[in-house]
Every structure is written in structure tokens, then in C-alpha cells.
Amino acid sequence: MLTPQQARQRLRRVSSLTINEASNLDSLLTDLLSEGCHFLCVDQITVWLINDIDSAEYLHCVASSCEIDVQTIPNLDIAQHPDYFERMFKGETIMANHQLQSTHNDQSDNVANTILDTVIFHNGKAQGVISCKTKSPHWWSNEDIVYAESLADSCSRRLMALETLKLQNKLSELVFVDALTGLKNRRYFNERVQSAKNSQYRMQTPLSLIMIDLDHFKHINDEFGHKAGDIVLSQFARTCQNQLRLEDCLCRYGGEEFIIILPYTGEQQASQLAERLRVTIENMVIQHEQRIIKLTASFGVAEMALEHSIEDTIKKADVAVYKAKNVGRNCVITL
Template identity: 70%
Template sequence: MLTPQQARQRLRRVSSHSIEIAESYDELLNDLLKEGLHFLDVDRISVWLVDHIDSPNQLNCIASSDFQNEQANSLEIHQYPTYFEQILLGHTIAANNVAQDNRTTELIIHNQNSSRALLDTVIYLNGKPHGVVSCESFAEHHIWTEDDIVYAESLADSCSRRLMALETLKLQNQLKEMVFVDTLTGLKNRRYFNERVQSAKNSQYRLQTPLSLIMIDLDHFKQINDEFGHEAGDIVLAKFAKNCQKQLRLEDVLCRYGGEEFIIILPYTAEQQAIQLAERLRLSIENMTIQHEQKIIKLTASFGVAEMGLEHTIEETIKKADIAVYRAKDAGRNCVIAN
């Protein structure tokens, strides 16, 4: 049996584990709730967060050790003024008898709690009450000790840190996504291409599968900008990207390489298959009708295809695809050339 101090030290170790984006809050907080159940010897622990931290109207259950049994999913603050006054002031509620404690009798009246003893501790975010960790006992005579209260407050702090870590991780992923996305077309950019093509090359070595690249250069794009304006040019780029994306597999990666240049990574694809795809894309682009300010803009593109042999480097294959594009331009544009 752990002493209260050992239990809190163990909780600190568990809460320090690195996290990943979780499928649910239950998954994110499950290990912490299990620790609390074990030490506090209670029947259920749940985590609740307010809907708006600056002007809360509702408290919503986001995780529970026992979601299978009947449990309210949300509490309207206006229905429980005494309870929420304590919570929003940051006070811990240790009710040995829920029905008789004036801070918790509202929960019984509104049939939102079947527990006999309740220990609710506040979760903070940036110094403001953000929610509660609610520990419930269904036993007839459950007396909360000072050690229980200290541990429950530590549990609330651990949940708070875990939730903040998740938000930080989400923000980092969003920032990373922004770094890798071309905002005009919504496609991945050249920086992402450089990382992704290396990953594709590593998979090729490991699985001994074919890998090809398609380089695409829009024909006479400067002329489109000069004749119709840069806003029209932006629309053309966005429409082109959307048209191509619809025709690719999930594993294919279309990136904006720079300006009016684009490149596609085609895993598990030999040169002949890549040529066939490039030809389908060429025809679909040729048949596009782009309207801007009651004017019709027609578009074509030149394609260079290169298969990346196991013995070839990424740089060699990109150069081959680039040379093939120049040959397509020299051949009159609007065609597919394989190198």
C-alpha cells in the first residue's frame, strides 16, 4: 500500500509521460484516472470542462473512468448556482454526504448525481477555473481525509497539465502544417516535398517497389497574368491544383514546386503507369474552362516523367523530370515526355 506521499510521487511520474494526439479525452486521461481510482478507492472519476472559460454557461463531461453506467454529460450552470459558485471561485468541494451538503444538494434535486460522497477539485487554465475532476463514492459512509483532498487536487493539476500539453501539441502540428502548405493552392509546398520524397525513397529501398516523379509546368502562365491580371493567375493555379488532386490516389503527393511548377510523387508506380497518369492529367487540364470576369481562360501544361531507379538519387531523378519538361516545351508544349 502506497503512502499518500508515494501516491502523489507516482502520479507525478505518470503525468509526465509524453503524449500524442489522442482519439479522445478518455484516451488522453485514462492513465491518470486509473491512478486516482486506485489511491482514492472510489467508484468513479470524471473530468469536466466549462464551455467558455471567460463566461461559462455549461460544464461538460469529457472523460470518465465509467462512461458505461448512467452519468450526466453536461450541467447547466444556472441550474446549480450554489455548486458552481464554489467551483468558479476555485474551491474544492469535499462532500461526505451529497444529499445533506448544501453545496451539492442541487445535484440530487435535479437527479444529476447518484453518488453518496463527492470530491470535486478545480482544473485551472491560465489561472482561471477551467473545469473539475470529480471523484465519486457510492458507499454509504465515505469520509474524505485531508490526504484524499491533497491527492485529488494533485490529480486535477495533472489533468490540467496533460490538457495543456495536448493543446500545445495541436498548435505545434497546426504550425507545422502551415509551414508545409502553399496557402494559394492548398497543396503541400516544396519544403514538404523535400521531406516526403526522402520518405518515399526510403520505402522504395525497404520494399523494393517502383517510384516515379511527374514534373508539371503550366504553359504561357506569364501571358495569362499579363492578359488577365494576377488575380486571374491565382484563380488558374487554384483551379489547376483542384483538378489534379481529384485524379490522384491517396498515396500520391502533388506539391507546388515553385511559381507555375508542380511535382507529383508517385509511390509504387513505374514509368509507364506514370506516363498514363500524366496524359490523363494533360487532357483534363486542356479541357478545363476557367471563367474570370466574364472571360474564358484556357490552360495547358507540359509534363516531364522520370522513374527513380533503386540506384538513382532523388536529385538525379528530379533533374531528369525537369529536363523532360524542357523537352516537352521544345516539342510545342501541352505534351508528356518521359526521360
């Protein structure tokens, strides 16, 4: 049996675990709720959040310690429980012996539950509650209340961490993704190529780059309009991406210039891939306002030898593209 202090220490440790955005709220809070059930010896702990912190209408259940689909739990309308909400907004911890025991009872319960609800805060405002429930009559001790409040604070920190994580992911999307094509951009390329180079050193595996420059793209813009040019760039990106392995990384390097990082790939395989892409692009048919747009591209391939720098290899791939342009475009040159 844990002492209250040990239980709080365990809770603090669990609540410090790293989270990932893939988790839904239910799985994000499960470990905290299990901790809570364990210490408080309750049948169920549920987490309820307000629909909108600035214009509250109801609480909806977002997580439960039991394996139930929280979506099926009915909402709690503010209009039907004005006293409960008033106290919640004040930040009060609400216990069953505060004449509110029926508030969270679901229809399946035929026994009056014993409830301990503690408020989850966000920026100093009530954001929701943690509701601890037992079917058997229970008297909440001061230790229980202090623990339940710590549990609510832990959930609050998790929710804030999730918000921060979502924001970070959105920011890195803005920083590293090209808005037009959805491909990774040059800034991302610079980081990714460095980590590919590092693994190449560690694992002594080949690594190649393919630089691609669309042919006569200015002509496409002039002939069909800038919007059509954008559509061509997007379709080109999608088509190439579909031909690549998961570990390959296609980035938009500049306007109509693209680059592919090919880990574990030597010069010969990279040239073969470039040729396959060249043919695919050549055969691509783009329809725009009842007109057909055709496209070709010039490819420069360069393997990055262990002793070669990233900059030198990019330069080599660039020179290869330049040569491809000089010998008539729509071809692959490997240096």
C-alpha cells in the first residue's frame, strides 16, 4: 500500500512522461487515470472538458479509466446543472455529499454514486473536471482530495503539453514544408542531408543525390499561365513522390528545381531511378482548362563518396544538370 506521499510522487513521475501527438485524449490520459484509480480505490475516473472555454455550453467526456467508448457518454448541459457549473467555474472541488451526487451518473447506474470532482484549469480558467466515482458509499479523506487535485493538475499539464506539441508540429510544417507542392523544402533538405551523411559514416553505406530541373518551365508559365505552372509543379511532385521509397527524400530545392536524397543508393541505382523518373515525367499528361500540358526534366546524378562533402556533391549534381541542359535537356547525366 502506497503512502499518500509515495502516490503523489508516482503521479508526478508518470505525468512527466513524453507525449506524442498521435495519441487521442483518451490514451493521452490513460496512465494518469489508472494511477488515480489505484490510489483512490475508485471504480472509474473520467475526464470532462468544456466544449468552449470562452462560451461554455456543456461538458463532454474525453477520457475514462475504464475501457469504454467515451463518445457514447452523454454530455452534461450547463442549463440542466447550473449549480454544479457555477461551483466548477469557481474552481471548487465538488464532492458527492454536496447534494450533487446524481450529476455524473450514467443511465446504467441504479446506485447513487459517490463522486469527487476536481477542476482542471487552463490559463487560470476552469477547463473541465476529473470525476472520480465509486458505487459503494465512500467518505473522501483530505488526502484523497489533495491527491485528486494533483491528478487534475497533472491532466491539465498534459493537455497543455499536447497543445504545445500541436503548435510545434504546425510550426515545423510551416518552416520545413513547401506550401505549393507539399514537399519538404530546402531548409529541411539541408538538415536531412546532414543526417543522411552522418548515417553514411556510421554504417559505411552509399548515398546519392539526384538534382532535377524542369525544362523550359518559363515557357509553360508564359503559354498556359502561372496558375497552370503551379499545377504542373504540384503534379510533378506527386508523380515523382509516388516512385520513391519511404527512406528517399524529395525536396523542392528552388522554383522549378528539385533534389532527392537517396540513402543506401550507389551511383548506378541512382542513375536508373533518375531514368525511370525521366520517362515517367515525359509520359505525364497534365490537363488544364481543356488543354494538354507536356513536361520534361533534366536530371543530374552524383554519388556522395565517404570522403566528399555535402557541398561538393550538390555542386556535382548541379553541374550534371547543367550538362544535361547543354546536351538538349530531357536526359540524365551522372558525374
